[in-house]
Each structure stands twice: as C-alpha cells, then as structure tokens.
Amino acid sequence: MNLNETFTAVRAASRKLALLSDEQINRILNAVADAAVAKTSYILSENEKDLARMEKSNPKYDRLKLTEERLQGIAADMRNVATLPSPLGRILKEEKRPNGMKLTKISVPFGVIGIIYEARPNVSFDVFSLCLKSGNACILKGGSDADYSNRAIVEVIHEVLKRFNVDTHVVELLPADREATAELLHAAGYVDLIIPRGSSGLINFVRQNATIPVIETGAGICHTYFDEQGDTAKGAAIIHNAKTRRVSVCNALDCVIIHQNRLTDLPALCEKLKESNVIIYADAPSYEALQGHYPAELLQPATPESFGTEFLDYKMAIKTISSIEDALGHIQEYSSRHSESIITESKEHAELFTKVVDAACVYTNVSTAFTDGAQFGLGAEIGISTQKLHARGPMGLEEITSYKWLIEGNGQTRG
Structure with a gap:
C-alpha cells in the first residue's frame, strides 16, 4: 500500500482552504449539519452493520452506537462551531522595533491534521467541523469497528463539499487497516500533526511509532x-x-x-x-x-x-x-x-x-x-489532551492553530 498520492492530494487541498472566507466555511458547516440530519436513516443503517459485528457487552458498543438523537446533537455541535469566531488571523502580538521593523504574530492553521481513532464515528463529524473552521485539512484513520459508519459520514460530507465546489480532499478517510496507520504515522512532509483518540494502548502505540508531532488525548483514569x-x-x-x-x-x-x-x-x-x-x-x-x-x-x-x-x-x-x-x-x-x-x-x-x-x-x-469541549464553550472538541505541550484539556479551535510572524520594513538590513 502506498498512500502518498492521497497525502499529496490532501496537502494540496489544505492550501486551497486559505482562499475560503469564514462566511463560506460557516455555510458549509451548516449545510453538512443539515445533511447529517437529512441522511439519518442512511447513516444509522450503515452504523447498524458495524454494531452487528460487536458484542453489546463490549464497552466500546456505546461509543460506536449512533441514534437519531445523537445525530441531532452532532448536527447541533456543527452549527455551534459555525457560530464561533474564526480562530485564524488573530493578532497575538504586535510590536515596532527600534529600527522601524513592524512585527506581527498571527494565528494560522497547522495545515494537515491526522486523527487516529477507534469505535467513535461521531469523531468523523467533530474533527471535520473543527478542522474546516480552523483552515486545516484532515486525514481520518478510523478503526475497522466503525468503518461502515465512517464511510457513510465522509460520503455525506463529500456530497456537500462538491455542492460548494470545494476540493473533497480537505477530508480524507484512510482504509481501516494497520498498514494505513503505519503510513500515516510516517507521513512526514505531508502531515503536520497527529492526534490519537482512544485507549491508552492506541495512544502509546502512536507516541512510540510516529515520526511527526503527536498530541496525546483520550485515556482517562x-x-x-x-x-x-x-x-x-x-x-x-x-x-x-x-x-x-x-x-x-x-x-x-x-x-x-x-x-x-x-x-x-x-x-x-x-x-x-x-x-x-x-x-x-x-x-x-x-x-x-x-x-x-x-x-x-x-x-x-x-x-x-x-x-x-x-x-x-x-x-x-x-x-x-x-x-x-x-x-x-x-x-x-x-x-x-x-x-x-x-x-x-x-x-x-x-x-x-x-x-x-x-x-x-x-x-x-x-x-x-x-470535561468536554461543548461543555467548556469550545463548540465540538477534537480531543482532550492529557499532555502539557501546546494544548491541555478539551481541544477546540484555538488549540489546532499555530502562528507565524509577519515582518514589515522599508529596506532594513542587519549589520
């Protein structure tokens, strides 16, 4: 398996996101929320295929299960994200140096974020909404337990993106096998950040094997x-x-x-x-x-x-x-x-x-x-960080942005 073509397409799509206005992004998010509700019967029928393969006694069963009520809640979260102020272009610091240079530190997207998660199909909607709002493309790597559900959800999202003439590679779902996980963990040059969501076993595996930056989330004792x-x-x-x-x-x-x-x-x-x-x-x-x-x-x-x-x-x-x-x-x-x-x-x-x-x-x-992004007023959440670098606790829009320095001058040179 070689996913480099997919990673290249996602990288290219991420650059196009910079051309979308916040107003356009909000319209897309509301349209995806509407589509999630309109396609409830289809999504639930695909979710049933996943549920049929899992014992009800399995602790993951409740996470895997989608219902009409839960889809309504997911749609409400997406609409909520659309109402939030854009996290991009915020001036974090502004200063004029003695030599006349003007320095401005502004918030920008990471670029491409990879999410590895287990039996949680709601994550597909949550991650897409937060990544789109923050100008990031996302690569989803769900578990085999939820593959029917995830594919149905991404199909619904792609239909809306096509309607708005947006490159569908801004959200890509990888195959549910381990080979795809290995390729994603080593996609240096294509992916800027990996966020695993799931058991401590999954998080430890990602931390030990990834060659790109990781934000640990999930395991809660x-x-x-x-x-x-x-x-x-x-x-x-x-x-x-x-x-x-x-x-x-x-x-x-x-x-x-x-x-x-x-x-x-x-x-x-x-x-x-x-x-x-x-x-x-x-x-x-x-x-x-x-x-x-x-x-x-x-x-x-x-x-x-x-x-x-x-x-x-x-x-x-x-x-x-x-x-x-x-x-x-x-x-x-x-x-x-x-x-x-x-x-x-x-x-x-x-x-x-x-x-x-x-x-x-x-x-x-x-x-x-x-402990939940929506309860903290962050809209949906991309995960709950249990580490200390960059982000900690429920991660919303601000936590999936970085920053860059803009330097303006009038011919200054350094002696």
Whole structure:
C-alpha cells in the first residue's frame, strides 16, 4: 500500500482552504449539519452493520452506537462551531522595533491534521467541523469497528463539499487497516500533526511509532476524592453522575477516594449506584463499610489491579485514606492526568487539591463528566489532551492553530 498520492492530494487541498472566507466555511458547516440530519436513516443503517459485528457487552458498543438523537446533537455541535469566531488571523502580538521593523504574530492553521481513532464515528463529524473552521485539512484513520459508519459520514460530507465546489480532499478517510496507520504515522512532509483518540494502548502505540508531532488525548483514569469535610448529598449526586452518565467515555469516574472518618457515609454515597448495577471493587475498610448496605453480588474486594484502571464499564474502585495528603499521593500515582475532582466544604482543602493535582482538568464539587469541549464553550472538541505541550484539556479551535510572524520594513538590513 502506498498512500502518498492521497497525502499529496490532501496537502494540496489544505492550501486551497486559505482562499475560503469564514462566511463560506460557516455555510458549509451548516449545510453538512443539515445533511447529517437529512441522511439519518442512511447513516444509522450503515452504523447498524458495524454494531452487528460487536458484542453489546463490549464497552466500546456505546461509543460506536449512533441514534437519531445523537445525530441531532452532532448536527447541533456543527452549527455551534459555525457560530464561533474564526480562530485564524488573530493578532497575538504586535510590536515596532527600534529600527522601524513592524512585527506581527498571527494565528494560522497547522495545515494537515491526522486523527487516529477507534469505535467513535461521531469523531468523523467533530474533527471535520473543527478542522474546516480552523483552515486545516484532515486525514481520518478510523478503526475497522466503525468503518461502515465512517464511510457513510465522509460520503455525506463529500456530497456537500462538491455542492460548494470545494476540493473533497480537505477530508480524507484512510482504509481501516494497520498498514494505513503505519503510513500515516510516517507521513512526514505531508502531515503536520497527529492526534490519537482512544485507549491508552492506541495512544502509546502512536507516541512510540510516529515520526511527526503527536498530541496525546483520550485515556482517562479519573478520581473523585470525598474529603473529610465533604457534603454527603453533593457527593452522592456527583459520584452517581460521574460514574453512570456514560460509562464508555474518558471522563467517567473510575475510583472514589474517601477519608476514613467519612466511611459511615459511604453507603449513602453509593446508594444510587445500585440502580445501574455498578460493580464496586472496595479496599478492606470500604468493603466493611458497604457490607450489608450494597448488593453482595456487586461488591468485590479490591486487588492491586483495581487502581489505575480505566474501566469504561459499570465498575468502580474505592480507596480509603487517612489524610488529604494520602489522597493526593494516590492520585499522583494512578492518575492519567485527565480529570480529577474533590468534594469538600473546606476552602483550604480545595485550594490545596487544585494547586497540587497535576491534571488537565481539576474540579471542586463538580462531576468530571463536564470535561468536554461543548461543555467548556469550545463548540465540538477534537480531543482532550492529557499532555502539557501546546494544548491541555478539551481541544477546540484555538488549540489546532499555530502562528507565524509577519515582518514589515522599508529596506532594513542587519549589520
């Protein structure tokens, strides 16, 4: 397999994007949103082919599944992106040097962005909308699990682009095999940035094998610490929402850390989890506190593997600690630096937690379920960065732009 012709075509299409006005881009985005809704039955029928090949018990099943409601939400996100101000041409810095040179630092697109993702067909729409709005062409490398869905989505996008006389290579879907992944990871000179979205295994593979810059996203091992001065009602609501709202997403709760002096409140904190049949892996003190108050078939002793695991399922670990310092230590050891939360009425403990915890998003008395580009007012999101270079947390339009310096003068030379 040789994808260089495809990469060359995408590179050429990316340069043409600079000729589109923001108004034209917004019209295209709204038209694609309309087409996504109009073609709902076709997209869902193709999605059914993918779903038929996956067991419903697979944690990826929920991510793979599209519904009429979800497509409506995707379309709304695209329309929202169209309403956002363009991230391009922003003056980031302006200065006149003593020799008369004028320096202007302005925001520009990266150029071509490659996205590698697993069973998440919504990513195809999200990435296209954000890349088009920010003047980037995109190369999509979806997994074989979602290939029918992704091909249907890109087909719908291409139909709209043709209607607007825009080069369809501004969004290209690669074959779903591993050879295509390998070529994309080594497409130096064609692709400016790779963003993997998916499991820690996928992200580690991309980081270890790519020869072009990578922004790591996705893997979320998320903790919620119920402090000695936590409010039980708030804690119960937050823990239930963070764990059960959508278990297959990266901001879902994986481990509750509880102060030993609040173990008597643990049955109340876990009460609503029974409704979703959440399996709890409890350490010895929390197991004892829950015994007789939580269904025996759903309560299991924790093992060392229970901590530091992204469950992506109706499963959760509980760790008992004796001080906030111990809680901070546990998070430092097991966190993936995604989203961490503290439930407390102590201002001092909240300040200590937010100062010390090293994560992209740190919450006080809020569910980690809010780590999401739309919830942060970014429109859709291209991913949630768990690294520190350039972008961190939910990545919207600004995070997929770079910048360049413009220098104007009147014949200046350097001595």
